[in-house]
Structure formats: structure tokens, C-alpha cells
Amino acid sequence: MSALGALGQRIWVFPDGDIPPHDPYDPALKNSETHGHESLVVLNTGSTTVNPILRVYFPEREPWCIKLSPIPPERVACYRTDEPLGPEGRQIPEGQYALVLECEMPVVAQIGRMDIRQPNLAYYTVMGFPAST
Amino acid sequence: MSALGALGQRIWVFPDGDIPPHDPYDPALKNSETHGHESLVVLNTGSTTVNPILRVYFPEREPWCIKLSPIPPERVACYRTDEPLGPEGRQIPEGQYALVLECEMPVVAQIGRMDIRQPNLAYYTVMGFPAST
Amino acid sequence: MSALGALGQRIWVFPDGDIPPHDPYDPALKNSETHGHESLVVLNTGSTTVNPILRVYFPEREPWCIKLSPIPPERVACYRTDEPLGPEGRQIPEGQYALVLECEMPVVAQIGRMDIRQPNLAYYTVMGFPAST
Amino acid sequence: MSALGALGQRIWVFPDGDIPPHDPYDPALKNSETHGHESLVVLNTGSTTVNPILRVYFPEREPWCIKLSPIPPERVACYRTDEPLGPEGRQIPEGQYALVLECEMPVVAQIGRMDIRQPNLAYYTVMGFPAST
Numbered sequence: 001m002s003a004l005g006a007l008g009q010r011i012w013v014f015p016d017g018d019i020p021p022h023d024p025y026d027p028a029l030k031n032s033e034t035h036g037h038e039s040l041v042v043l044n045t046g047s048t049t050v051n052p053i054l055r056v057y058f059p060e061r062e063p064w065c066i067k068l069s070p071i072p073p074e075r076v077a078c079y080r081t082d083e084p085l086g087p088e089g090r091q092i093p094e095g096q097y098a099l100v101l102e103c104e105m106p107v108v109a110q111i112g113r114m115d116i117r118q119p120n121l122a123y124y125t126v127m128g129f130p131a132s133t
Numbered sequence: 134m135s136a137l138g139a140l141g142q143r144i145w146v147f148p149d150g151d152i153p154p155h156d157p158y159d160p161a162l163k164n165s166e167t168h169g170h171e172s173l174v175v176l177n178t179g180s181t182t183v184n185p186i187l188r189v190y191f192p193e194r195e196p197w198c199i200k201l202s203p204i205p206p207e208r209v210a211c212y213r214t215d216e217p218l219g220p221e222g223r224q225i226p227e228g229q230y231a232l233v234l235e236c237e238m239p240v241v242a243q244i245g246r247m248d249i250r251q252p253n254l255a256y257y258t259v260m261g262f263p264a265s266t
Numbered sequence: 267m268s269a270l271g272a273l274g275q276r277i278w279v280f281p282d283g284d285i286p287p288h289d290p291y292d293p294a295l296k297n298s299e300t301h302g303h304e305s306l307v308v309l310n311t312g313s314t315t316v317n318p319i320l321r322v323y324f325p326e327r328e329p330w331c332i333k334l335s336p337i338p339p340e341r342v343a344c345y346r347t348d349e350p351l352g353p354e355g356r357q358i359p360e361g362q363y364a365l366v367l368e369c370e371m372p373v374v375a376q377i378g379r380m381d382i383r384q385p386n387l388a389y390y391t392v393m394g395f396p397a398s399t
Numbered sequence: 400m401s402a403l404g405a406l407g408q409r410i411w412v413f414p415d416g417d418i419p420p421h422d423p424y425d426p427a428l429k430n431s432e433t434h435g436h437e438s439l440v441v442l443n444t445g446s447t448t449v450n451p452i453l454r455v456y457f458p459e460r461e462p463w464c465i466k467l468s469p470i471p472p473e474r475v476a477c478y479r480t481d482e483p484l485g486p487e488g489r490q491i492p493e494g495q496y497a498l499v500l501e502c503e504m505p506v507v508a509q510i511g512r513m514d515i516r517q518p519n520l521a522y523y524t525v526m527g528f529p530a531s532t
Contacts, residue, residue, distance in 0.1 A: 004410075004499060007410065013176060016245050043456055043499075045412070075459070076456045097209065100178060102137075110414040110415040126243065128260075129141065148308060148374050148376040149307040149391055190311070190342045230342065233270060259393055262274065277406065279407065281441060282524055321444075323475045328473070363475065366403060366444060368403075390511075395509075
């Protein structure tokens with residue numbers, strides 16, 4: 001099949017991020033398959049590698065700017081926002097934050113959260129708001 | 134890094150709000166980390182402070198209009214809709230309501246609900262509908 | 267305050283509806299505050315009454331067309347899709363269905379599902395896809 | 400009633416797919432009504448049959464291209480992404496994947512996930528990102 005070309009938009013906004021605590025309430029639940037996390041998932045349908053920049057906003061401090069690892073052509077990438085990000089390994093602290101993803105080519109971006117602080121997981125997902133100007 | 138400028142839209146609509154009861158079914162669950170709530174999260178990526186106006190609609194009464202606390206440049210703000218809002222401390226009653234957020238500059242707004250009325254939390258999130266005219 | 271005018275769009279599409287069984291797995295959970303349901307929530311910010319038409323699509327039968335009760339100006343309305351709808355009291359059967367809401371004036375529409383077939387509720391919500399032509 | 404015509408867009412993007420394991424943690428939960436799955440739901444409101452093409456993207460391999468079964472006029476179709484897809488019965492492996500749905504006529508597409516790996520189900524849904532060029 002022929003490639004689709006680069007679908008989506010260059011800028012995606014996620015207002016409601018919240019890093020859940022690493023330790024679940026019930027330690028027996030912590031295993032390799034289910035652990036609390038937030039993941040930013042980005043699809044590059046284009047034929048060139050994309051180099052995303054992630055801006056992280058907070059309620060009471062200056063925003064951060066992080067270079068994410070590149071996404072090859074026709075691949076999906078998953079960035080765990082509860083783990084160190086970028087070449088400097090920056091760790092977003094627990095609590096409220098917002099994200100703006102910026103790429104040099106159109107992509108489509110979605111975020112998902114899995115929370116296992118209680119005996120059963122709860123999770124949700126949301127497509128970013130496309131805000132290319 | 135340079136600021137991104139004001140991303141998003143000036144008006145955001147959230148049809149489905151529902152204040153969950155404050156008291157969980159299992160009182161042992163109520164603690165500082167998990168409590169039932171609905172939060173309106175607003176990201177201001179611009180370089181000026183934003184002063185949001187929140188309109189609250191109900192099934193059977195006239196809408197309210199509430200001034201929210203301002204959002205500084207490049208900050209994310211979280212408004213708990215189950216707590217008193219605005220300078221008059223207006224409390225949205227339990228039950229169905231809808232929100233329209235209006236700002237003088239573009240922002241991006243999302244709402245999330247966490248429900249702990251039963252032994253395990255359930256939650257969801259949704260991006261607002263951007264309705265600037 | 268002055269009215270905002272009619273925000274939103276005239277046509278909203280919801281592909282993924284699924285009526286959950288009325289009876290929970292654990293009968294002790296059935297009470298006035300939590301019961302399985304799907305709700306279509308529609309906000310009319312305009313200054314005139316809106317008369318919505320709901321089209322219901324199925325995997326293997328002809329679509330239905332149902333007149334919903336009108337929404338007064340500046341009010342939010344909630345239609346339970348698991349209960350009889352419209353003047354003829356049509357009951358959507360259990361299983362897969364899709365909805366298209368059509369109004370004569372712009373509105374904003376969102377659907378939510380609460381499922382209590384197991385000991386703890388699970389729910390989600392999604393904004394409709396605005397498809398006015 | 401008269402048909403609405405083909406509502407929606409021709410291309411829909413879903414970045415965050417993740418096939419959950421077939422086996423629940425608690426085997427007692429596996430029954431005909433609740434089982435872990437991801438479903439792509441597509442509504443064709445038009446008056447002609449639609450023949451969808453599904454492209455599946457992965458983190459580290461070439462994308463797949465799968466012909467889905469056609470959707471008759473004015474019908475909703477549900478494709479289980481955890482089951483064999485298309486005439487060749489291709490099975491998406493467990494783990495991260497992304498989808499792009501392409502149709503010759505406008506449709507509206509949404510994905511939902513139900514996870515029962517723990518004693519209580521968790522699920523979510525998201526409308527696709529409409530990316531017609």
C-alpha cells in the first residue's frame with residue numbers, strides 16, 4: 001500500500017495531566033502488567049521522522065521544554081509522563097500539569113491515564129486539542 | 134524558549150456535569166488523596182493573564198454567572214466545581230448542570246470527574262467543545 | 267448577564283451506544299443513586315426553545331426517528347436512552363446502537379454511560395461529533 | 400423519514416490502541432456479557448454501502464493494511480480489534496498499536512476499550528480524530 005502522508009496537526013494541547021503516586025494503596029497489585037501511569041501516544045503517519053518538543057505547564061512555576069525521542073515514519077510512539085523524559089531525564093513532579101506537544105510535521109496525539117491507587121484500576125483517555133496556528 | 138502565544142479558543146462548552154455526593158459509600162475511603170470531585174482545568178499558554186467567566190446551566194432554573202480567579206500567563210488552573218466558586222462562593226447543588234467557560238483570550242479547557250461513591254474509584258475526562266463565534 | 271446566543275452545532279453523531287442490562291450482577295448495588303444507564307445530555311444556550319429529533323441506528327435493522335421533549339431556552343436536558351423515548355415511548359433494545367441528534371438551532375451534546383454490572387461502577391463520557399452540513 | 404446523507408469524514412485516526420490480554424486475572428469473571436476487548440464502531444448514515452480500509456501502525460514494525468467487511472447504508476458496524484480482522488483473519492498482537500480508518504464516503508468512528516484484568520471492569524471510549532485531507 002502507499003503511505004497516507006502526514007495526517008493530523010502540528011500542535012496538540014492536553015490541559016489536564018495529573019501524575020498519580022507510584023505506590024498503589026494495595027502493594028499486591030503492583031506487577032509488570034498493571035501499574036499506575038500516564039502515557040502520551042503520538043502517531044506519525046508521514047514518510048519522514050518527526051522530532052517532538054514537549055512543553056510542560058504547571059499551576060505555580062515556569063513551564064519546561066523537553067525534546068522527546070524522534071518518531072520514525074509510519075510508527076506510533078508512547079511517552080510515559082510519569083518517567084524521566086528527554087535527554088536530561090526530567091521528571092514531572094506529582095500533581096497537576098498540562099502539556100503542549102509541538103512537531104515540525106502533522107501528527108495525531110492522545111493521552112491516557114491508568115490509576116491503581118485502589119484495589120481496581122480506573123482509567124481514561126482523551127484526544128488532544130489540535131491547536132496549530 | 135519563546136512563549137507559544139495564546140492557543141485554543143475563547144469559549145468552551147461542557148454539557149454533562151453532575152456533582153457527586155461528598156460522602157462516599159465507604160467512609161474509610163475518604164482521605165486527602167482520593168475524594169469525589171469534578172474539576173475544570175484550563176490552560177493559558179499566552180503571555181497575558183486571563184479572567185474567565187463561568188456560566189452554569191441547570192435543567193429547571195436560570196443560569197448563573199460566576200467570575201473565576203484569574204489565570205496567570207503560561208499557567209494551568211484547576212477549578213473544583215464541587216466547591217464554592219467565585220468571589221461570592223457560589224456552591225453548585227448536587228445533580229445535573231452544564232458549563233460554558235468564556236475568556237477574553239484563547240485557552241484550552243477540559244473537565245474531569247472522580248467518583249468514589251463505591252469501594253473503587255471511577256473517573257473520566259472530556260475536552261470541552263470549542264464554541265467561539 | 268446577557269444571553270450567549272445559541273452555541274454549538276445543529277447535528278451531533280454518537281456511533282458507539284450500548285444499552286447495558288438493567289439488572290446488576292450484585293442486586294445489593296441497585297439503589298436510587300447508582301443504576302446502570304446511558305444518558306444523552308444536550309445544552310441549549312440560545313434564547314428559543316429547541317425541538318430535537320433523535321435518529322437511532324442499529325447493526326441489522328432500519329433506523330428509528332424519535333421526537334424528543336423540547337429544551338427551553340438556557341436549559342440543559344438529559345435523555346435516558348435506556349428508558350422509553352418520545353411520545354410513543356420507544357424502547358431501544360439491549361445491544362449496539364448509534365445516535366444522530368438533529369436540532370433546528372445549535373446546541374452542544376454529550377453522552378455518558380454508567381455500568382454497574384459488576385461490584386463497582388465503571389463509566390465514561392464522550393462529546394458528540396459535530397456534523398452539521 | 401428521509402435519509403440524512405453521509406455524515407462525518409472519510410479518514411479517522413486513533414493513536415492509542417492497546418490489546419488487553421484475553422485472560423482475566425479472575426477467571427470467574429469471564430462470561431458472555433463481559434470480556435476484555437477493544438471495539439472500533441463505525442456509523443454509516445449515507446445511502447450507499449461503505450468499504451472501510453484499516454491501517455494498523457506499530458511502535459517497531461511496518462504498518463498493516465486490512466480490508467474490513469462493508470457497512471450497509473444507514474447501519475452501524477462494530478469491529479473487534481482483539482479478534483481476527485479482514486479476509487485474511489489478521490490478528491493484532493498484544494501491546495501498543497494505532498489505527499487509521501479510511502472510507503470512500505464520510506462516516507463517524509469511535510473506539511472503546513473494556514478491561515477486566517482485575518475484579519472490576521474499567522473502560523473508556525474516544526471519538527476518532529477526523530483527518531480527511
